[in-house]
Amino acid sequence: MSTRTARAPLALAALVTALAAPSQANPSLASKAGCLGCHAAATRLVGPAYREVAERYRGDPQALLMLTQRIREGGSGKWGDMAMPPQTKLSEADAKRLAAWILGGAR
Numbered sequence: 001m002s003t004r005t006a007r008a009p010l011a012l013a014a015l016v017t018a019l020a021a022p023s024q025a026n027p028s029l030a031s032k033a034g035c036l037g038c039h040a041a042a043t044r045l046v047g048p049a050y051r052e053v054a055e056r057y058r059g060d061p062q063a064l065l066m067l068t069q070r071i072r073e074g075g076s077g078k079w080g081d082m083a084m085p086p087q088t089k090l091s092e093a094d095a096k097r098l099a100a101w102i103l104g105g106a107r
Contacts (some may be wrong), residue, residue: 012021029098030106033090041106050106057103068092068098 030036057063064077070078070097074086087095 012017026101027106030101033087033094033098035087035098038084046082047084050102053102054105063103064096064099067102068096071095071098 026040027036030039038050039050041050043049044052052068057067060066070084071087072090072092076086077081090098
């Protein structure tokens with residue numbers, strides 16, 4: 001087993017811990033950040049449904065970091081032509097909470 005493969009369960013355990021934390025994100029943080037204008041938990045709107053995002057990145061040990069950066073920096077091309085604007089006013093901690101919530105299926 002490679003070192004990278006051995007670390008994957010640890011990254012997953014960290015994600016599960018983050019999802020169980022009392023300070024985890026919820027729809028009110030997503031609403032406050034303006035995310036719900038383009039995204040919903042189970043339905044594709046302007047952007048992908050949060051559950052689509054969770055499914056695409058399931059098992060990816062880098063997903064939390066990548067999605068946190070995507071939220072803060074914005075981007076395009078992964079889900080179609082529509083660009084996601086950067087959320088520069090969102091703190092790094094709140095972006096990470098949102099990313100963990102999304103990867104957990106936005107429940």
